[in-house]
Amino acid sequence: MKTLAPAQPLPKFLQISELLSRQIRAGHFRTGERLPTEAELAQSLDVAVGTLRKALDVLEKQQVIERIQGSGTYVRSGNTGKSIYEFFRLELHDGPGMPSAHILSVDKLERPQDVPTFGADAKPQSAWRVRRLRFLNQTPVALEEIWFDAKHTRQLKASQLGESMYLFYQQNFQLWISRVEDHIYAQDVPTWTVPEFGVKAKKTTGYIERLSWTANNELAEFSKTWFDAKLCRYSSRLSQ
Amino acid sequence: MKTLAPAQPLPKFLQISELLSRQIRAGHFRTGERLPTEAELAQSLDVAVGTLRKALDVLEKQQVIERIQGSGTYVRSGNTGKSIYEFFRLELHDGPGMPSAHILSVDKLERPQDVPTFGADAKPQSAWRVRRLRFLNQTPVALEEIWFDAKHTRQLKASQLGESMYLFYQQNFQLWISRVEDHIYAQDVPTWTVPEFGVKAKKTTGYIERLSWTANNELAEFSKTWFDAKLCRYSSRLSQ
């Protein structure tokens, strides 16, 4: 068993590339449109030009943008870049925002009946349950409960998880989520609240159940998300 | 017709990556071996660390090396990185060296009988002939005569050609040489010499005829190379 990577906030250049990626996918910048200049972007995002250029390098390699010397940086058509937040479909009402996460708890439990079986075997399984508070631009917008097969690791602590579960799976379990299926309902937060962040059950809560598969059609993750519909909404355009 | 890109010496970070690539392919660094540290490499190659890291970025993307934070930079097995000088098989007797080129002449001529036909049609063609003096580590080691179909461009001046013909083809003709066939003989330089560089016909001259194909099996280039066997040799290991 490979040792688990410790917690790591995303490096700034990846935060920037993800933010821009989400903004592009959300339509803030349209196909063919020229982005602000590197100097402007760097200043408005409060990073050095070199850091911004590293972020643009990522997007260029993902064929999300095209850079033309002397002219500008342009949005390419058919954006299918593999972003870490490719499947994160909550957005603020005034724009996509930048996702982040705060881990509330990590527990190994017997898989409850409402959590589907992972992989092929249908027998009872133990599974990891990770509860997180999700933010968009520092605003708490959702509560999340994530389940995945306990077979992947014997130990797991909150300190080992980073900002992105999908990135964590990739780096530690060598599995990459390539397809998800969402079911959205209206439902209150059932029992748990996070007073420290001013989060509690609200009548305006939306509820998402998600099944996440790997490329070989193995169900790798099951999650429930309760989001505050006053603050954000579910938008499928973010992962077209 | 797209306008031809002007001459451009290879950017320093590409020079470095090519040099290291050649050294690795030549066996100067073996599989699994750790390269000198970034600081050492940068100092010995007389570039800034940032520039060296950009070169290593290229090799890492080509899967030629693997970098492990805190440990070092290691040569990966099965090096098949697509290097600009992937098919440049001359090396100094004491190591691969870094290739460069000096253009002697550029002419559009009727294709001579000893130059094979390009593409499918067997009729007489006009073709570009580029003569170059080739260097390894600033030492003139070979004379080169390159022929390619004149259909690709109406005009061509020496100032538009850079250090690498293959890179030039790629950037201007959208064609990439993916396969070559070499025939090597012992033969004197026939008529032309370059006194300004102290190059002249020598009894020790080796002679190479090369056919270069694209991925769709179209003959794209024919070249003759006379090299000074006292200074360098032909080595197939450089492109395994």
Added chain:
DNA sequence: AGGAATTTGTGCGTATGTATC
């Protein structure tokens, strides 16, 4: 076990070159 040294990763700022408009 743990701390120091080593080595790569991230980030900043600046200067200069080169292509485009």
Added chain:
DNA sequence: AGATACATACGCACAAATTCC
């Protein structure tokens, strides 16, 4: 020809991971 914008290059500081003692 001048202004704009991306590309290259340099150098530095600190963080994070590894290695070694």
